[in-house]
Amino acid sequence: MKLHNFGIQDGISEVIATTISKEGELNAAPIGIISDDITHVRLYPDTHTYSNIRATKKLVANVVSDPLLFVLSALGDLGEREFYVVDGLPVLRCADVWALFKCEEDRQDSSLIHLHLIRGKVIRKSVRAINRGTNAVIEATVHATRYAATKDGKYLKWIEHYEDVVRKCGGAREKEAMKKLREFLKE
Ligand SMILES: Cc1cc2nc3c(=O)[nH]c(=O)nc-3n(C[C@H](O)[C@H](O)[C@H](O)COP(=O)(O)O)c2cc1C
Structure with missing residues (x-):
């Protein structure tokens, strides 16, 4: 194994x-x-x-x-x-x-x-090409958890960069994920 x-x-x-x-x-x-x-x-x-x-x-x-x-x-x-x-x-x-x-x-x-x-x-073998939007959501989420822990504004700037990538390269699911991330940041 x-x-x-x-x-x-x-x-x-x-x-x-x-x-x-x-x-x-x-x-x-x-x-x-x-x-x-x-x-x-x-x-x-x-x-x-x-x-x-x-x-x-x-x-x-x-x-x-x-x-x-x-x-x-x-x-x-x-x-x-x-x-x-x-x-x-x-x-x-x-x-x-x-x-x-x-x-x-x-x-x-x-x-x-x-x-x-x-x-x-x-359970299932899914076949997916690399999508920069998916990867950008993951990066933005890492930064969001660090922002939640530290309140350091540099993470918000980095999240903006990944938001641009999601806008360009993401599909509907990535855009929905980014919208949800924004809502969490406002809480
Ligand atoms: C992609 C990604 C990877 C993460 N990796 C870790 C990790 O290796 N160790 C860790 O402590 N937190 C990691 N985090 C942050 C935790 O997921 C985050 O602190 C979460 O709120 C913890 O939830 P819990 O209190 O329900 O365990 C990661 C977050 C993301 C988005």
């Missing part, structure tokens, strides 16, 4: 992580799975994803191509209808692939979580 069979490549693969809290609340948030000589994630400690992983030691990586889902899960909460449950763990209905990992906190650095693949499933 190899990571690349589940779409997770060398470098950083952006996925939506689904986790469950001790109380049974389902959560989804984008994270980057870092794959070099070891497979790991680096997590901000003040996130639901981090506290759920510490409580359950489990994470599901959902390979998702819908940019709107990245915006909604990064800046808000997904509704229960977006999930189904496999072995007591949440999986996204829109995932092309899911992969379940056992999580182990690094002994020296508690923000670094080692990932051990348990099992996964390829």
